[in-house]
Amino acid sequence: MGRLWLTPREQTAWRTFINTLPELNAAFEADIAPHGLTMGDYEVLVLLSEAAGTRLRMCDLAAALRLSPSGLTRRLDGMVRNGWVSRVACSGDRRVMYAMLTTQGSKKMESAAPDHVASVRRHFIQPLGSDGINQMCDLFGAVKSHLEESRSA
Amino acid sequence: MGRLWLTPREQTAWRTFINTLPELNAAFEADIAPHGLTMGDYEVLVLLSEAAGTRLRMCDLAAALRLSPSGLTRRLDGMVRNGWVSRVACSGDRRVMYAMLTTQGSKKMESAAPDHVASVRRHFIQPLGSDGINQMCDLFGAVKSHLEESRSA
């Protein structure tokens, strides 16, 4: 249980996992880059497109992206310059700024999404196979809920 | 096969996976931070400690870390300042600089390693369970070899 080192099998699982992640990430970045997007930009577009009124408060968006407030401010700066997002003041609470998807941003998302989905299929879903999909749900579900328990403890 | 969207099951697998990663990463960073290390620093120490003569050529180290040459130069700058690593010229090839673990760096690694292993156990190995370990080997082995095939094609 509380062994000091990992067993060979555990080592393999761990090292395969952490060695694969950066390459997987690079593959997704490379596949979305032809659209002039980073994965970070794309995530913003997805979240806004799914939100009511295609807008989110900065603080909610930052939390969803796990980005610091200042990090989000600057990411949005770029996306506003590109015309994909606009800043909209909130009439009810004047501290709040909404990040809102523009028509251009919406079009950009719709043109990029099929390629991104194909990318996820090709690099992630297909290699797993249908059994692997189910296993992946269970495995990372377990890791995630364990993390959440740790945090609340 | 070449469907446009993901099935609900695939969505769950994918979203659980990408939502868990940043939190898992943050947990490892938080656990190593009390040693005054980032995970990046720790990876350097591990690679050097496993290398023959506790030293590696800059270019080999950069490749192993998937870091650009300049990125490694600057990461080592910090580690040299901290006394964990020293730069050693190579007599056989005077273009080459070795990054070499110092005694201090070796001690730092040995003091941090048990905590890091415990961290990996707690956040990754334990939640998976022993079946999960084997599944993880297979799943990421498949993803990784698929990525390698893509690259060579």
Added chain:
DNA sequence: CAAGAATAGTTGCGAACACAATTAAGATTT
């Protein structure tokens, strides 16, 4: 309702890193 606490967002600053250009040294070709 006035004073302090909490919340939302931006800005200054610094750390980490990638890309391009540069320097230096080996390897190859003729």
Added chain:
DNA sequence: AAATCTTAATTGTGTTCGCAACTATTCTTG
């Protein structure tokens, strides 16, 4: 052996992002 190509590392520059400080608003509490 000279010219060229390749490899190794560093430095200049720009981007991205976090932390701390600041401003502006709203909420809370005596």
